[in-house]
Amino acid sequence: xxxxxxxxxxxxxxxxxxxxxxxxxxxxxxxxxxxxxxxxxxxxxxxxxxxxxxxxxxxxxxxxxxxxxxxxxxxxxxxxxxxxxxxxxxxxxxxxxxxxxxxxxxxxxxxxxxxxxxxxxxxxxxxxxxxxxxxxxxxxxxxxxxxxxxxxxxxxxxxxxxxxxxxxxxxxxxxxxxxxxxxxxxxxxxxxxxxxxxxxxxxxxxxxxx
Numbered sequence: 626x627x628x629x630x631x632x633x634x635x636x637x638x639x640x641x642x643x644x645x646x647x648x649x650x651x652x653x654x655x656x657x658x659x660x661x662x663x664x665x666x667x668x669x670x671x672x673x674x675x676x677x678x679x680x681x682x683x684x685x686x687x688x689x690x691x692x693x694x695x696x697x698x699x700x701x702x703x704x705x706x707x708x709x710x711x712x713x714x715x716x717x718x719x720x721x722x723x724x725x726x727x728x729x730x731x732x733x734x735x736x737x738x739x740x741x742x743x744x745x746x747x748x749x750x751x752x753x754x755x756x757x758x759x760x761x762x763x764x765x766x767x768x769x770x771x772x773x774x775x776x777x778x779x780x781x782x783x784x785x786x787x788x789x790x791x792x793x794x795x796x797x798x799x800x801x802x803x804x805x806x807x808x809x810x811x812x813x814x815x816x817x818x819x820x821x822x823x824x825x826x827x828x829x830x831x832x833x834x835x
Contacts, residue, residue, distance in 0.1 A: 632783075638660075638807065639661065654813050656820050659690070664678055708729045710733070732751045738776070741777050749783055753787070791808065796829040
């Protein structure tokens with residue numbers, strides 16, 4: 626595993642799939658203010674995911690940004706990522722912790738009060754909550770609404786990164802409801818100027834006093 630990071634001070638979390646310009650894209654958004662990177666691709670060939678993971682791991686190491694693998698703790702070990710993020714139906718937190726060790730980052734998705742109740746007693750490093758509103762990146766999953774992510778942010782002893790519809794225009798309202806950590810996919814991945822988009826998000830976070 627890599628360095629030990631304090632996620633409580635990290636605010637802007639990129640979740641990205643494979644793309645032709647992946648390393649340039651990640652370098653750009655980190656320059657704009659992204660401070661956590663996760664590789665998540667549900668559809669690519671495994672050999673392509675492994676190759677991209679190795680490239681991103683090296684880049685994030687140079688940039689001093691935590692690099693997290695989605696769903697696959699074995700791959701996280703193989704590429705010496707900083708950690709893994711799992712969902713409610715994926716490999717358990719305890720199995721991830723056994724594979725990756727005490728210092729690794731282990732994140733867990735939550736979507737409901739029942740998920741949250743089960744998550745807060747596990748050996749996680751952070752939680753995600755949401756999506757606040759339905760999003761194409763989580764097909765078939767309804768939005769949780771702002772009330773749930775607000776409650777999760779207040780209840781957890783660990784950082785809670787909120788997903789779903791995070792833009793510079795929504796960060797202020799989310800922050801007013803106690804949210805202080807944000808996951809972004811489309812606002813960055815669909816931007817023609819990703820570094821600028823990341824700066825806009827970071828400025829909104831700072832304007833909210835976070």
